Amino acid sequence: MRLPPAPRLGVRALVIALAVLAAAMLAGLLIGPASVPPGGALREILDRLPFVSVDSGLDARQAAIVWELRFPRVVLGALVGAALSVSGAAYQGVFRNPLADPYLLGVAAGAGLGATIVIVSGAATGLIPVAAFIGAVTAVVVAYALGSLGGAPRSGATLILAGVAVAAFFTAAQTFVQQQHADTIREVFTWILGRLTTSGWSEVAVLAPYTIVGIVVILLHRRLLDVLAVGEEEAATLGVDPARVRVTVVAAATLSTAAAVAVSGLIGFVGIIVPHTLRLMVGASYRSILPLAVVGGAAFLVVADLAARTVLSPAEIPIGVVTAFVGAPFFALVLQTSRRGVS
Numbered sequence: 001m002r003l004p005p006a007p008r009l010g011v012r013a014l015v016i017a018l019a020v021l022a023a024a025m026l027a028g029l030l031i032g033p034a035s036v037p038p039g040g041a042l043r044e045i046l047d048r049l050p051f052v053s054v055d056s057g058l059d060a061r062q063a064a065i066v067w068e069l070r071f072p073r074v075v076l077g078a079l080v081g082a083a084l085s086v087s088g089a090a091y092q093g094v095f096r097n098p099l100a101d102p103y104l105l106g107v108a109a110g111a112g113l114g115a116t117i118v119i120v121s122g123a124a125t126g127l128i129p130v131a132a133f134i135g136a137v138t139a140v141v142v143a144y145a146l147g148s149l150g151g152a153p154r155s156g157a158t159l160i161l162a163g164v165a166v167a168a169f170f171t172a173a174q175t176f177v178q179q180q181h182a183d184t185i186r187e188v189f190t191w192i193l194g195r196l197t198t199s200g201w202s203e204v205a206v207l208a209p210y211t212i213v214g215i216v217v218i219l220l221h222r223r224l225l226d227v228l229a230v231g232e233e234e235a236a237t238l239g240v241d242p243a244r245v246r247v248t249v250v251a252a253a254t255l256s257t258a259a260a261v262a263v264s265g266l267i268g269f270v271g272i273i274v275p276h277t278l279r280l281m282v283g284a285s286y287r288s289i290l291p292l293a294v295v296g297g298a299a300f301l302v303v304a305d306l307a308a309r310t311v312l313s314p315a316e317i318p319i320g321v322v323t324a325f326v327g328a329p330f331f332a333l334v335l336q337t338s339r340r341g342v343s
Contacts, residue, residue, distance in 0.1 A: 013282055017295040021078070024302040028074035029066060031306060033313040036062045041070075072198045076207065076263065077305040078298035080196070081270055083211045083260040085297020086290055087253035088271020089278075090218045093225035093286050094249045095156040101271040102257040105163035105250070109170035110139025111261040116174050116188050120181035128191065129206065129262035135170070136258035140250070142166050156232075156246070194265035194320030196305050203263045214256030215294055221249050225286040267301070267320050269327020274300055276330070 029045060030038040036058065044056035044066055056063070087102040095104070103109075114135025118127045140163075147162035178185055198204070224245045227235045232242040260267075274297045275289060282288045301319075304326070308319040 013288070013292060014295070017292050017299070021295050021299040021302070024299045024306070025074050025078065028077070028302050028306050029070050031310060032065070032070055033309060033316075034062075034065045034069070036065050041066050068200055069198065072201050072204050073196055073305065074302055075204050076198055077196050077302045079204065079207050079211045080260040080264045080267065081274075081297040081299070081301025081304075082215060082294045083207075083256035083297075084267065084270040085274040085293040085300070086215055086218055087257045089275035089286065089289050089293040090221075090225070090249050090253045091271070092275055093228065094246050095160060096229065097156070097160070098276070099272070100160075101269075102253060103167075103266075103268075103271075104160065105143040105254070106139030106166040106170055107136040107254060107257050107261060108266050109167040109174065110135035110137070111258065112192055112266065113170045113174040113177070114138075115191050115265075116177050116184075119187050119191070120177055120184045129203075133258050133262040136261055137254060139166050139170055140254045140258075144247075144250075159246075159250075190318070191265045192320070193318035194267040194323075195316075196264055196308075196319055207259050207263050210259035211256050214252040214254075214259075217252035218249060218256075219290055219294075221245060221252075222286045222290045225249070225290075229284070229286075265318075265320065267323055269323045269330070270297055270301060273323075273327050273330050 026045075030041045040056050040058045040062065043054045044058050044063055046052050047054045047056055058066070084102050088100070091100040091102060091104050092098055111132040112135070114131035114133070115128050117135075118125075118131040143159060143162045143166040146166060147159045178188055224240055227238055227240045228242060228245060235242050275293050278289050278292050278296055282292060301323075304322045305319050308317045308322045311317060
């Protein structure tokens with residue numbers, strides 16, 4: 001059996017995606033609630049380019065806002081968006097489920113439980129990302145273990161059901177812990193709704209290695225995800241080991257997603273909106289979708305974060321609320337399309 005050749009990643013699509021990302025990041029640097037003139041911020045950016053010397057007119061405080069607050073936040077948003085988007089696309093490919101997202105196997109519930117335990121214990125807030133990361137990875141490991149109980153094969157459907165069970169259990173545990181410490185509910189929900197607050201480059205330094213490794217591994221498997229799209233039995237006849245591909249891709253997506261959630265909280269819908277939009281634009285081949293998902297997801301979350309911190313300035317909307325406003329109608333549209341496809 002031979003697979004039809006997949007369309008090549010169009011240079012035009014990639015150039016457009018990179019241009020949108022560059023424009024989004026530039027807007028994130030120039031616009032914000034702090035009193036920094038956009039023109040001065042632009043000249044400050046140009047002054048940092050090689051062989052360019054421009055007087056920005058900004059004082060030391062304004063320059064620090066651009067480079068130590070806005071720039072790290074924009075980069076952090078791009079990394080988180082890229083991780084969630086490409087992980088969502090990878091999950092959709094490996095489970096052959098268009099409604100799959102990066103939280104399918106309990107990452108969100110595990111991270112939420114870990115963060116909640118640290119918050120209610122009164123421990124240092126610096127431990128929240130660590131606990132969230134450990135909880136997210138633990139949830140996926142438990143889901144995989146549950147999916148293979150009794151020697152059952154870890155098929156896609158079995159793992160999805162195991163993920164649902166693990167997510168329900170961890171969510172119940174989180175709810176129980178919250179009820180025992182009602183005075184911390186506001187802080188817990190603030191974390192759950194997502195945020196991209198930074199105090200410099202430390203969060204970027206923590207997130208970048210995990211995100212880059214996860215994304216690279218997923219991109220290296222994009223051709224194999226196209227093979228899995230024809231079915232597991234057919235893929236096996238073509239020399240592909242579906243179980244090995246699944247565990248590798250899930251591990252890489254879990255690594256990226258857990259790291260992103262650890263520093264940003266739970267930001268929903270990114271892993272559904274971006275991959276499906278790209279699927280409508282460039283087709284169903286993961287050789288095209290996955291690279292564009294990296295760039296598109298980064299641009300989408302940078303724009304969402306810009307809206308979160310400027311729409312009600314000087315107040316800030318949780319970024320999870322912004323993505324939900326966009327994602328909920330989109331999810332309903334995808335669900336309706338899926339129902340028509342099986343009717």
